[in-house]
């Protein structure tokens with residue numbers, strides 16, 4: 001029987017394990033932390049009964065993929081729950097904008113900017129299933145939907161600052177700035193629109209759902225199915241070299257590229273080791289979990305009903321904050337993402353105390369305390385917020401890396417989303433999952449299609465391993 005060892009139980013490690021186990025491979029997953037799930041862990045970090053997502057919160061790109069269609073995770077307890085409004089963006093004086101599932105409803109509140117929103121997101125939303133099928137795979141392949149992909153590419157290749165010229169109101173421009181900021185790139189850099197256009201379209205096509213019972217339900221559903229196929233998952237085992245886990249026919253590494261080079265050691269061809277150690281990481285994040293009495297008192301009404309609230313003011317303010325962070329400095333007013341998962345999933349609350357999730361973009365390896373800046377940004381659009389805080393749990397950029405070594409310098413998306421790494425990650429090659437050693441693969445978010453708790457990196461890596469076992473490559 002073919003034997004596989006998977007190092008790391010993030011969503012990609014688990015997806016790889018599940019894909020292999022379903023094909024009859026004997027699978028063992030080894031996880032360094034005491035809890036499974038990597039970026040999909042959830043815990044009661046502040047007040048008993050108040051459940052916080054420690055990393056991933058919203059899962060637009062996990063809802064409908066080759067992986068989600070292949071495995072019935074709903075039977076193992078995974079249920080998606082949608083907020084009434086997918087994401088919102090407050091501005092000063094109670095103004096703001098919001099993204100609904102419907103492109104039309106979203107365009108209607110944008111006034112003169114509605115036309116631009118409809119022109120970009122209308123056709124992409126209608127064709128998104130085919131587009132997603134292509135971009136959830138390595139970029140070097142013959143596209144199944146070339147025309148749809150070309151339309152997506154036409155908008156995505158532009159810098160965010162150029163695409164934003166389609167909108168002239170503060171509201172329209174800010175709504176796009178919020179999704180564009182997910183790339184953690186300067187808005188003037190090439191391809192900085194890509195992630196914003198994809199996430200913005202996904203909000204209309206699939207919504208931005210949360211997992212009922214916390215993102216940990218994603219990992220626990222996968223583990224339950226792995227065990228049903230006879231696989232095993234062990235926590236508290238940190239792997240530092242291949243020798244510790246061999247013999248195995250297949251090794252899947254759900255780790256950062258430089259860590260993969262260290263684990264594989266001298267067996268890895270030196271040109272591949274060099275490419276992996278030169279892999280670039282992006283800025284960090286500083287995360288605060290708040291337990292809040294009765295939620296955030298946003299002045300902008302729609303923000304009170306949105307799963308995600310992008311906080312940072314106008315397009316220009318957010319563009320400045322993202323540029324400063326990418327230059328390695330801490331802005332006075334950072335971009336802050338606020339998660340109100342409890343609106344879609346009330347099981348996470350304790351009476352009228354609710355979990356509010358917030359993180360700021362900060363420089364890589366930032367050692368300062370961004371709590372005050374995060375609270376000031378929220379207070380600016382929700383006066384009275386501070387008075388409602390019952391408890392806080394902080395995790396700095398450095399503590400992010402201690403929590404999970406894949407977040408190098410606090411880089412929670414496992415790699416800078418610059419033009420080269422968006423297309424070729426972790427290195428330029430036809431099969432980005434291979435590491436130059438037969439049977440050994442990288443399956444983390446440093447491989448295509450990149451960050452997110454969708455499991456598609458692991459699924460693709462396992463497909464590559466299975467094809468090679470069958471002698472097809």
Ligand SMILES: Cc1cc2nc3c(=O)[nH]c(=O)nc-3n(C[C@H](O)[C@H](O)[C@H](O)COP(=O)(O)OP(=O)(O)OC[C@H]3O[C@@H](n4cnc5c(N)ncnc54)[C@H](O)[C@@H]3O)c2cc1C
Pocket residue numbers: 007008009010011012013014030031032033036037038039040054055056057058059060237238239240254255259285287359403404405406407412413414443444445446450451452453454457
């Ligand atoms: C604050 C934050 C917010 C996010 N928001 C979202 C979101 O809303 N939606 C979304 O889709 N994604 C989000 N993400 C990103 C998402 O969580 C990651 O992209 C995803 O978890 C990557 O999965 P992975 O399997 O590649 O790695 P990870 O989830 O990082 O898991 C890697 C695992 O491997 C283990 N490991 C590493 N080295 C070793 C070793 N040597 N031995 C044994 N075990 C090891 C680690 O302990 C960890 O458990 C967010 C992340 C963070 C931190």
